[in-house]
Amino acid sequence: MLVDSPPEPSADTAPAPPARRVLRGAGLVLSAVLLLAVVLASIAVGAKQLSLGQVWHGVFQDSGTYADVVVGERVSRTLLGLLVGTALGLSGAVLQALTRNPLADPGLLGINMGASSAVVTAISFFGVTSLSGYVWFAFAGAAIVGVLVYTLGGTRSATPVRLALAGTALTAALSGYLQAVMITDNAALDKMRFWTVGSLASAKTDTIQQVLPFLAVGILLALGLARPLNALAMGDDTARALGAHLTRTRALSMASATLLCGAATAACGPIMFVGLMVPHVVRSFTGPDMRWILPYAALLSPVLLLGADVLGRVVSRPAELQVGIVTAAIGAPVFIFLVRRQRMAKL
Amino acid sequence: MKAIRTRGGLSVRLDVRTAVVVALLVAAALAGGVVLIGTGDFDIPAADVVRTLFGQGDAGQDFIVNELRLPRVLVGLLVGAALGLGGALFQSIARNPLGSPDVLGLGQGATAGALLVIVVFSGSAAQVAGGALVGGLVTGAAMYVLAWKRGVHGYRFVLVGIGLNAFAVALNGYLLTKADFVDAARAVVWMTGSLTGRDWEQVWPLLWLCVVLLPLVVAHARPLRMLEMGDDAAYALGVPVERTRVVLMGCAVLLTAAATAAAGPVSFVALTAPQLARRLTRSPGPNLLPAMCMGATLLIVSDWASQRVFGADQLPVGVVTGVLGGVYLLWLLVTERKAGRI
Numbered sequence: 001m002l003v004d005s006p007p008e009p010s011a012d013t014a015p016a017p018p019a020r021r022v023l024r025g026a027g028l029v030l031s032a033v034l035l036l037a038v039v040l041a042s043i044a045v046g047a048k049q050l051s052l053g054q055v056w057h058g059v060f061q062d063s064g065t066y067a068d069v070v071v072g073e074r075v076s077r078t079l080l081g082l083l084v085g086t087a088l089g090l091s092g093a094v095l096q097a098l099t100r101n102p103l104a105d106p107g108l109l110g111i112n113m114g115a116s117s118a119v120v121t122a123i124s125f126f127g128v129t130s131l132s133g134y135v136w137f138a139f140a141g142a143a144i145v146g147v148l149v150y151t152l153g154g155t156r157s158a159t160p161v162r163l164a165l166a167g168t169a170l171t172a173a174l175s176g177y178l179q180a181v182m183i184t185d186n187a188a189l190d191k192m193r194f195w196t197v198g199s200l201a202s203a204k205t206d207t208i209q210q211v212l213p214f215l216a217v218g219i220l221l222a223l224g225l226a227r228p229l230n231a232l233a234m235g236d237d238t239a240r241a242l243g244a245h246l247t248r249t250r251a252l253s254m255a256s257a258t259l260l261c262g263a264a265t266a267a268c269g270p271i272m273f274v275g276l277m278v279p280h281v282v283r284s285f286t287g288p289d290m291r292w293i294l295p296y297a298a299l300l301s302p303v304l305l306l307g308a309d310v311l312g313r314v315v316s317r318p319a320e321l322q323v324g325i326v327t328a329a330i331g332a333p334v335f336i337f338l339v340r341r342q343r344m345a346k347l
Numbered sequence: 348m349k350a351i352r353t354r355g356g357l358s359v360r361l362d363v364r365t366a367v368v369v370a371l372l373v374a375a376a377l378a379g380g381v382v383l384i385g386t387g388d389f390d391i392p393a394a395d396v397v398r399t400l401f402g403q404g405d406a407g408q409d410f411i412v413n414e415l416r417l418p419r420v421l422v423g424l425l426v427g428a429a430l431g432l433g434g435a436l437f438q439s440i441a442r443n444p445l446g447s448p449d450v451l452g453l454g455q456g457a458t459a460g461a462l463l464v465i466v467v468f469s470g471s472a473a474q475v476a477g478g479a480l481v482g483g484l485v486t487g488a489a490m491y492v493l494a495w496k497r498g499v500h501g502y503r504f505v506l507v508g509i510g511l512n513a514f515a516v517a518l519n520g521y522l523l524t525k526a527d528f529v530d531a532a533r534a535v536v537w538m539t540g541s542l543t544g545r546d547w548e549q550v551w552p553l554l555w556l557c558v559v560l561l562p563l564v565v566a567h568a569r570p571l572r573m574l575e576m577g578d579d580a581a582y583a584l585g586v587p588v589e590r591t592r593v594v595l596m597g598c599a600v601l602l603t604a605a606a607t608a609a610a611g612p613v614s615f616v617a618l619t620a621p622q623l624a625r626r627l628t629r630s631p632g633p634n635l636l637p638a639m640c641m642g643a644t645l646l647i648v649s650d651w652a653s654q655r656v657f658g659a660d661q662l663p664v665g666v667v668t669g670v671l672g673g674v675y676l677l678w679l680l681v682t683e684r685k686a687g688r689i
Contacts (some may be wrong), residue, residue, distance in 0.1 A: 336510040
């Protein structure tokens with residue numbers, strides 16, 4: 001924990017009465033059960049439907065049958081979805097708290113696009129082909145764009161509108177660059193038109209192994225930031241008076257968001273709106289306390305991502321819809337709904 | 348700012364600096380057009396181009412200039428003008444220098460319409476243009492309806508636009524993955540915005556649209572300027588706020604959609620032209636005419652640059668304007684920061 005003596009939180013974040021705390025704890029268990037169900041669905045559903053028995057057999061008594069091979073493929077895909085979902089949800093929650101901006105989302109702020117531009121640059125100009133090589137480019141791209149958007153949106157005076165506009169404008173500039181690369185390099189076009197929409201389909205065991213360390217550090221860092229972010233929510237002056245280290249909190253939050261977005265994007269392309277939607281849904285029943293928001297977001301974001309992935313496999317069988325397309329198709333209406341709500345301006 | 352008065356009691360306000368800027372920009376756009384006509388695999392000196400344009404060149408030059416290259420340059424000028432004007436209107440209505448139609452999803456919406464025609468129906472060029480027009484109009488209507496809540500407020504309008512933009516981007520990505528490789532390559536070139544192979548068929552509809560819409564826009568320029576001071580102040584000054592906004596937004600959407608239909612979503616002209624024009628005229632307000640002329644100049648110069656630097660028809664003009672937009676964003680970042688505004 002970064003704050004030695006926990007600040008006495010405001011009325012909103014005061015320790016919940018025992019009954020509510022039990023209820024929230026039960027909610028966490030329920031979320032975990034939901035996640036398990038989605039994971040099973042993600043392994044079972046696809047071009048080849050599997051029964052739960054076959055899934056069990058494939059996971060625990062792998063004997064090399066056709067169904068077992070299918071299960072093996074889908075397990076790595078599901079694991080990647082699990083990790084990336086958690087990463088996107090947590091980074092969204094951290095970014096929303098850090099910028100005190102209800103519309104912050106790694107996709108919307110252009111951070112994912114920054115990572116993917118860097119990756120495309122690495123592939124096309126530097127001839128980097130392995131994930132372990134271009135993941136570093138992804139981090140650099142995510143970090144640079146994160147800082148740029150924050151500056152362009154007006155650091156201290158940043159309003160949700162200005163930040164979102166700055167992110168969208170930068171995204172547009174970067175996608176223009178991506179298009180230029182794709183036009184001049186036909187081989188790259190064929191590879192990248194699938195990657196730039198965001199997809200879990202290319203998941204392999206070594207993909208997971210390569211991004212796992214980064215994601216693990218990012219996730220732990222994000223979960224550890226709950227208390228300082230709670231203090232930050234009360235405004236700079238109050239937070240400082242309560243003994244929170246503002247600069248350290250900001251730097252660590254940014255580092256964790258960069259790690260999470262960069263690694264997630266390097267593994268499966270830019271995915272929008274997961275980081276936006278889940279924290280909002282969570283906040284509606286936990287209230288503003290980050291100590292609850294973060295664990296809930298970590299559990300429910302993969303539910304959304306894997307759910308979207310399963311949906312993408314069901315709607316256009318036997319082909320599939322990339323998960324990035326499904327999340328954007330669900331996310332954009334949710335975003336517009338949030339914007340239309342009166343309370344939008346406040347977090 | 349000067350006022351010219353007649354004895355009969357009529358008067359007209361004239362901002363001298365703005366008038367000079369507009370005149371210079373028009374001259375630059377036309378000169379750029381002449382140079383662009385002369386540029387290509389078969390170079391023609393500017394004097395010959397001008398002579399041929401007035402109908403006094405030889406048959407070979409006449410064919411190259413009037414049949415092949417003039418329509419392309421005219422489409423460039425008109426598209427640039429339409430985008431510049433549409434951008435100025437949107438930025439004024441959104442009250443934000445970044446709130447231009449390409450950022451707010453109109454470009455992507457029109458692209459979605461065009462891609463639908465390319466990928467699903469393998470349509471002809473004219474059908475693709477029609478699809479783009481419909482896509483842009485549908486996006487514009489959706490933006491207005493979704494942002495409506497007892498009036499359209501600036502920030503809600505911007506954010507709804509961003510949401511629609513994201514949705515359209517996803518739709519375009521989906522269509523692109525559905526396409527076979529030939530269609531995908533065609534779609535990507537279209538999506539970047541290009542003037543290659545444009546002829547008289549694209550010139551006439553765009554020209555008529557501009558001729559009809561320009562007076563309408565200019566007639567509403569003054570209420571728009573009042574609108575920039577905020578809805579309440581504008582109401583107090585007797586401006587029909589919502590009606591002005593609907594009319595001007597309709598014009599801006601039509602202009603942008605038509606320009607996109609003619610040349611594809613040429614990015615960032617709508618974003619940069621009004622801002623550059625405002626810097627040149629140093630006058631507050633929406634600067635509609637300067638923005639329009641600036642858009643035309645920008646597009647022509649960008650097209651010329653893309654041909655000169657990368658060779659004829661190697662890179663579509665949209666790539667050059669895209670780079671331009673990136674530089675503009677960085678510049679905005681630096682200057683606004685220095686000025687302490689961000």
